[in-house]
Amino acid sequence: xxxxxxxxxxxxxxxxxxxxxxxxxxxxxxxxxxxxxxxxxxxxxxxxxxxxxxxxxxxxxxxxxxxxxxxxxxxxxxxxxxxxxxxxxxxxxxxxxxxxxxxxxxxxxxxxxxxxxxxxxxxxxxxxxxxxxxxxxxxxxxxxxxxxxxxxxxxxxxxxxxxxxxxxxxxxxxxxxxxxxxxxxxxxxxxxxxxxxxxxxxxxxxxxxxxxxxxxxxxxxxxxxxxxxxxxxxxxxxxxxxxxxxxxxxxxxxxxxxxxxxxxxxxxxxxxxxxxxxxxxxxxxxxxxxxxxxxxxxxxxxxxxxxxxxxxxxxxxxxxxxx
Amino acid sequence: xxxxxxxxxxxxxxxxxxxxxxxxxxxxxxxxxxxxxxxxxxxxxxxxxxxxxxxxxxxxxxxxxxxxxxxxxxxxxxxxxxxxxxxxxxxxxxxxxxxxxxxxxxxxxxxxxxxxxxxxxxxxxxxxxxxxxxxxxxxxxxxxxxxxxxxxxxxxxxxxxxxxxxxxxxxxxxxxxxxxxxxxxxxxxxxxxxxxxxxxxxxxxxxxxxxxxxxxxxxxxxxxxxxxxxxxxxxxxxxxxxxxxxxxxxxxxxxxxxxxxxxxxxxxxxxxxxxxxxxxxxxxxxxxxxxxxxxxxx
Amino acid sequence: xxxxxxxxxxxxxxxxxxxxxxxxxxxxxxxxxxxxxxxxxxxxxxxxxxxxxxxxxxxxxxxxxxxxxxxxxxxxxxxxxxxxxxxxxxxxxxxxxxxxxxxxxxxxxxxxxxxxxxxxxxxxxxxxxxxxxxxxxxxxxxxxxxxxxxxxxxxxxxxxxxxxxxxxxxxxxxxxxxxxxxxxxxxxxxxxxxxxxxxxxxxxxxxxxxxxxxxxxxxxxxxxxxxxxxxxxxxxxxxxxxxxxxxxxxxxxxxxxxxxxxxxxxxxxxxxxxxxxxxxxxxxxxxxxxxxxxxxxxxxxxxxxxxxxxxxxxxxxxxxxxxxxx
Numbered sequence: 001x002x003x004x005x006x007x008x009x010x011x012x013x014x015x016x017x018x019x020x021x022x023x024x025x026x027x028x029x030x031x032x033x034x035x036x037x038x039x040x041x042x043x044x045x046x047x048x049x050x051x052x053x054x055x056x057x058x059x060x061x062x063x064x065x066x067x068x069x070x071x072x073x074x075x076x077x078x079x080x081x082x083x084x085x086x087x088x089x090x091x092x093x094x095x096x097x098x099x100x101x102x103x104x105x106x107x108x109x110x111x112x113x114x115x116x117x118x119x120x121x122x123x124x125x126x127x128x129x130x131x132x133x134x135x136x137x138x139x140x141x142x143x144x145x146x147x148x149x150x151x152x153x154x155x156x157x158x159x160x161x162x163x164x165x166x167x168x169x170x171x172x173x174x175x176x177x178x179x180x181x182x183x184x185x186x187x188x189x190x191x192x193x194x195x196x197x198x199x200x201x202x203x204x205x206x207x208x209x210x211x212x213x214x215x216x217x218x219x220x221x222x223x224x225x226x227x228x229x230x231x232x233x234x235x236x237x238x239x240x241x242x243x244x245x246x247x248x249x250x251x252x253x254x255x256x257x258x259x260x261x262x263x264x265x266x267x268x269x270x271x272x273x274x275x276x277x278x279x280x281x282x283x284x285x286x287x288x289x290x291x292x293x294x295x296x297x298x299x300x301x302x303x304x305x306x307x308x309x310x311x312x313x314x315x316x317x318x319x320x321x322x323x
Numbered sequence: 324x325x326x327x328x329x330x331x332x333x334x335x336x337x338x339x340x341x342x343x344x345x346x347x348x349x350x351x352x353x354x355x356x357x358x359x360x361x362x363x364x365x366x367x368x369x370x371x372x373x374x375x376x377x378x379x380x381x382x383x384x385x386x387x388x389x390x391x392x393x394x395x396x397x398x399x400x401x402x403x404x405x406x407x408x409x410x411x412x413x414x415x416x417x418x419x420x421x422x423x424x425x426x427x428x429x430x431x432x433x434x435x436x437x438x439x440x441x442x443x444x445x446x447x448x449x450x451x452x453x454x455x456x457x458x459x460x461x462x463x464x465x466x467x468x469x470x471x472x473x474x475x476x477x478x479x480x481x482x483x484x485x486x487x488x489x490x491x492x493x494x495x496x497x498x499x500x501x502x503x504x505x506x507x508x509x510x511x512x513x514x515x516x517x518x519x520x521x522x523x524x525x526x527x528x529x530x531x532x533x534x535x536x537x538x539x540x541x542x543x544x545x546x547x548x549x550x551x552x553x554x555x556x557x558x559x560x561x562x563x564x565x566x567x568x569x570x571x572x573x574x575x576x577x578x579x580x581x582x583x584x585x586x587x588x589x590x591x592x593x594x595x596x597x598x599x600x601x602x603x604x605x606x607x608x609x610x611x612x613x614x615x616x617x618x619x620x621x
Numbered sequence: 622x623x624x625x626x627x628x629x630x631x632x633x634x635x636x637x638x639x640x641x642x643x644x645x646x647x648x649x650x651x652x653x654x655x656x657x658x659x660x661x662x663x664x665x666x667x668x669x670x671x672x673x674x675x676x677x678x679x680x681x682x683x684x685x686x687x688x689x690x691x692x693x694x695x696x697x698x699x700x701x702x703x704x705x706x707x708x709x710x711x712x713x714x715x716x717x718x719x720x721x722x723x724x725x726x727x728x729x730x731x732x733x734x735x736x737x738x739x740x741x742x743x744x745x746x747x748x749x750x751x752x753x754x755x756x757x758x759x760x761x762x763x764x765x766x767x768x769x770x771x772x773x774x775x776x777x778x779x780x781x782x783x784x785x786x787x788x789x790x791x792x793x794x795x796x797x798x799x800x801x802x803x804x805x806x807x808x809x810x811x812x813x814x815x816x817x818x819x820x821x822x823x824x825x826x827x828x829x830x831x832x833x834x835x836x837x838x839x840x841x842x843x844x845x846x847x848x849x850x851x852x853x854x855x856x857x858x859x860x861x862x863x864x865x866x867x868x869x870x871x872x873x874x875x876x877x878x879x880x881x882x883x884x885x886x887x888x889x890x891x892x893x894x895x896x897x898x899x900x901x902x903x904x905x906x907x908x909x910x911x912x913x914x915x916x917x918x919x920x921x922x923x924x925x926x927x928x929x930x931x932x933x934x935x936x937x938x939x940x941x942x943x944x945x946x947x
Contacts, residue, residue: 049809062518084520091520103511108344108533118519154342156897167515177518186664186836186898191880191891198890213809216839220882220891243884257814259839261881263862266843271818272811275779291811 002076005175005207006038006061011070013053013060017280028279030056032231034070035306038175038224041201043208045218045239047254048228049276054211057228058177061209062096063087075174092122095168099180101160105152111163112148118171133170141166141196158189165196169204177209182217194221215258219243224313227251230279230287237314247309247316249292286319294320351613358609361602368599372419381409383416383569392585402587404578410591413569417592420570421599424481425550428488433543435489436496437535441527443497444504455501458494466491470553474562481570484563488550499542500535507534537614541607548603555596571596625693626830627676627798628652632690634668634675636683643902645671647854647909648690650928653798658824658831660845660862662838662877666898668854669834673800676832677717678707695797713743716791720803722783726775733771736790743794758789763819781812785819792823799824800832805840817843838881842866847934850874853899853909856928859936870937872914908940916941 013031031053038044046054059065061072063079072080079090095118098104105114115137116130125133135145141162152160161181168176178197182190194217200206212218218225219239226236227250235248246252256270272291277283283290289299296319304317353359371378380400381387387407395402401410443454461469473487507513508531516526551571557563558572566577571592578588634646646668653659663669674680675687676699692699695714699707711717719725727735736755740746746754752771759767762785775783784804791799801820805813821844824831833844841848841862848865850858850873858871869875879892896913899905905912911921921940928938 049811064514064518088520091518094518096515096518098511098515100511104515106510106512106530106533109529117516117521121519121521121525151342158897164515167519187838188664188877188880188894189897191882191893192895194882195890195893215810216882216884219884220888253811255884257810258884259813259817259837259843261838261842261866261878261883263842263845263866269814269818271814275781275812276809 003039004037004073005040005042005075006044006209007073008037008057008061009035009071009073011035011057011060011072012068013056013065014068026280029231029282030279031060032282034226034228034231034233036224036226036233036236038207038209040174040207041205042223043201043210043221045210045212045222045225046228046233047212047215047218047225049213049254051230051276051279052228053231053279054213054228055179058096058179058209058211062094062177063090088122092118092171093174095171095173095176097161097164097168097176097178097181100184101157101164102153102184104164105160107151107153109151110148111150111152111155114152114163115148115166115170117167122171134166137166137170140169140200156189157185158192161185161189161193162196165193165200169200172204173206175207175209177211179211180213181210183212183214190217197221215255227254230277230282232287232317233315234288234318235314235316237309237311241311241314245311247314247321248288248318249294249320250288251316253293286317296320348613352609355609355612358606358612361605361609364598364602365606368418368422368602371415372422375415375419379409379412379415381412383408383412384567392581392588394585394587401591402585404574404588405581408569410574410588413574414571414592414595416569417571417574417595420481420564420568421551421554421596424485424554425488425547428485428554429492429543429546429550431485431489432492432546433496433539436493437500437532437539439493440497440500441504441532441535444501445508445523445527445531451501454497458497461491461494464491466549467553467556470557471560471562474557479562479565481564481568484554484557487557488553491553492546492550495546496539496542499538503535503538504531507531510534541611541614544603544610545607548600548607551596551600551603623654623657625652626655626657626695627832628691628693629672629676630691630693632672632675632692633688634671634685635688636685638684641902644688645854645901646675649851649854649856651849651856651859653830653832654847655797655830656824656828657847658833658845660841660848661832661834661851662836662841662848663851664836664877664898666853666901667851669851670802672851673717673802673832673834677711677715677800678704679717709743712739712791712796713794714796715798715800716794716796717800717802718784718787718791718804720806722780722787722807723775725787726783728775730774731771732773732775732778732786736771736786736793739790740793754793755789758793759786761792761823762786762789763815764789780808781815784808784812784816788816788819788823792827795827796829798830798832800834802834803836804833806835806837813840820844838866838878850877853904854901855909855938856936857910857938859928861934864932864935870931870935870942871910871939872916872941873910876913876915908938 011031011034014027014029017026017028034057036044046057048054056065060067067080071078074090074094079087112131112134115134119125119130119133134148138144138148143162152163182193185193198221201208210221222239224237225239225242226233229250235242235251242251246255253270253272274291277290285301286299286304289295292299298319304319306315306317307321308315390403390407392405393399393403399409401414404410439454443451469491470487473490474483477483477486513526513530516530554563555572558570559576564570564573566573574592575589581588629649629651632646632649633644635642635644649672661669661672676692680686687700733752733755736758737751740751740754755771756767759770764770764782764785805816808816817840835841845862847861849856850871852873858874865874866878869878876892876894880894882891894913899909907923908921908926911917914921918940926938926940926943928936929943931937931942
């Protein structure tokens with residue numbers, strides 16, 4: 001049995017955008033080239049700025065969206081070509097945690113109903129058996145029975161996110177896709193949730209696909225990371241390697257842009273010029289060339305290939321590496 | 324399972340009173356004075372409708388040729404009609420007929436319209452297009468004209484009035500629910516339910532339908548007023564209840580010949596229709612202020 | 622001695638809802654020196670944004686009102702100014718930029734028109750002069766093709782560009798004080814770096830003071846000279862940026878700084894502060910942080926600590942130090 005829980009190969013997703021009645025339909029390449037693997041019990045983070053396609057990738061893997069091309073393997077089974085009715089197994093072993101702890105919990109349901117929902121869908125447990133499981137899981141995420149009889153909107157953001165985690169956890173999933181799970185929370189609460197996620201991983205051997213724009217959070221939680229820019233992973237590898245020795249100019253700039261919480265470490269930053277281009281109209285060649293400080297002629301014409309770098313599992317796509 | 328050591332930091336139990344949506348609703352609805360009075364009136368009407376045979380002072384069908392077109396007096400509080408029948412008793416029986424016709428047609432229309440609207444909004448695509456285009460067709464007829472056409476095809480009678488009023492209610496309900504569905508569908512918790520593998524029926528019933536309930540309640544109350552008017556109009560035109568039935572529209576219709584000589588024959592049922600429709604609309608307004616704060620104060 | 626530009630004393634602000642008054646600011650004290658960047662940090666609900674709105678007196682459409690305290694700005698007490706005098710001050714001597722530039726720009730008005738309006742009012746320039754001034758301001762904030770941008774609408778610009786326009790608008794009358802409320806929170810990191818760089822550059826060139834309100838300690842460390850930490854409507858600590866990050870005194874500041882994951886730092890478990898921010902309508906007795914504090918003593922739950930100077934230029938409101946200094 002292989003140790004890979006998730007394998008994604010050459011994933012692509014394009015959306016059709018109709019611009020009114022007379023204009024030609026436009027396609028947006030939300031995800032243009034994403035490949036990575038997650039091992040069991042490991043955290044892989046997708047990091048990037050808005051519009052880079054990291055959330056879309058998460059939704060493709062959880063099959064909330066249909067991939068246009070490419071394949072997704074979960075625990076050795078290809079799920080990208082299956083119909084919803086064939087996904088029962090996967091719907092139990094893959095769960096999601098969402099960014100907004102306010103919008104992701106139904107305000108008209110009691111906490112116990114919210115947490116028990118996966119059980120209601122996938123099992124035939126009696127109400128009292130479900131109740132027992134809910135109480136168990138509440139204890140695990142640091143809530144108590146008191147919380148189960150109330151509505152989610154009676155709680156603070158951190159507590160709501162714990163409820164969301166409890167819901168994801170109740171089916172004992174193998175993989176949790178966490179889409180910006182802490183970015184709506186205050187720092188002191190954020191660290192509580194991050195610690196909880198790490199503890200749960202240690203205890204139950206869950207793998208995480210962690211989607212975030214916050215590099216400091218990503219560095220803290222991940223084993224491996226993939227840096228995305230305009231729909232493609234431009235650099236990926238073990239966390240320590242990528243953070244200590246970034247190879248792609250975008251990764252370098254991104255790392256340098258993060259404000260450091262230490263006033264003695266104020267340093268010259270690599271300030272990228274211009275804005276992130278719109279995925280509606282992506283630049284030719286390497287999509288980063290419009291903002292890259294090292295752009296060459298070839299960057300405008302040719303898409304760089306993904307290359308294996310010196311260290312194991314460290315990949316990057318940049319023409320500079322050819323020289 | 325309990326071996327995990329996780330800081331149970333947030334177990335700060337605050338002693339706030341338990342939140343209950345029903346209590347919250349009552350607290351706010353009682354503040355709507357006009358709507359509250361209107362709903363007391365409607366409750367009275369419903370009570371009258373239920374107890375009609377017991378509280379009607381006379382037999383509403385039995386003619387009394389000694390007391391034709393008598394003005395209101397001690398014995399006949401609302402006077403008598405052209406056959407000497409007690410108008411108050413007919414009014415009381417008519418409450419039962421008018422309310423049951425309008426309730427039945429509105430609820431039927433609501434159930435069918437809600438199902439169609441939910442499916443249309445949730446699935447989208449060709450199903451949405453078929454449902455919405457068909458309701459556009461129904462919409463393009465003036466309300467009453469459509470009902471007249473339906474009754475004309477089915478033949479007169481109270482049951483057919485119910486069907487006619489139901490049919491012209493369906494597209495409005497479908498459109499309302501579809502709009503609410505489209506909005507509710509965008510909630511992340513709907514996406515969350517999908518990611519758990521919840522079947523469509525469950526998502527529609529548990530996650531989307533509850534979001535449409537408050538607008539449905541408002542619309543239903545408003546709609547009942549309209550349905551009473553429509554049913555009375557059909558009866559007035561001779562397409563509804565038979566002439567001897569104590570239905571408000573029929574009473575208006577048969578009484579209009581005596582408008583000059585014995586105006587109470589027309590005025591009394593007219594006021595009944597007016598007050599009832601007004602009461603339902605006022606309740607609807609009040610409910611909207613309570614249930615739909617977005618449209619408040621405009 | 623550096624001159625104080627703005628001094629806030631015992632500021633109390635309340636909101637009324639259902640005839641019930643809820644106090645959000647419980648006596649806020651701090652000052653900003655001339656030419657200084659002061660950071661105002663805290664978590665959501667601590668009253669940091671409301672402090673800025675109280676200074677600007679931007680309460681339109683809300684029930685907020687200042688119920689106590691003084692705000693001295695350039696020797697006049699803002700609390701005593703009439704609405705008209707306040708209007709004359711706003712935009713000219715102090716200006717503000719907000720978190721979401723899209724909601725603070727009028728979507729149906731061209732950028733140029735929105736920029737020239739305050740310029741014409743405050744600097745008394747005519748139409749073409751104002752337009753020139755606006756274009757000059759846009760150039761200053763690093764907008765390419767400023768002469769075309771003035772004729773565009775806000776939705777045609779990206780988030781970073783809009784924030785640059787907001788900065789241009791705020792800077793157009795050379796204010797002494799710029800209040801920036803979470804100016805980069807809605808932006809991506811690489812764009813945030815651009816905007817912070819721009820603000821630093823403008824601050825140096827114009828020698829103005831900035832009140833930077835943020836929850837991001839990284840931004841504070843990058844930008845500020847001094848920091849004020851707020852918790853539940855009160856200032857709990859005030860210190861220079863170096864002192865605060867190297868040696869935080871108040872348990873809340875300590876917890877806050879320790880709970881941020883930092884790049885390059887290897888820690889298996891993050892420190893965190895237990896519990897949640899208290900609800901303004903249901904504040905704990907005594908020190909408001911006591912229920913979440915690891916070092917709380919019996920007195921903390923009884924009485925509120927005073928804000929004391931514990932070292933040079935450092936203030937901290939905590940019983941730990943109060944007992945020490947006695």
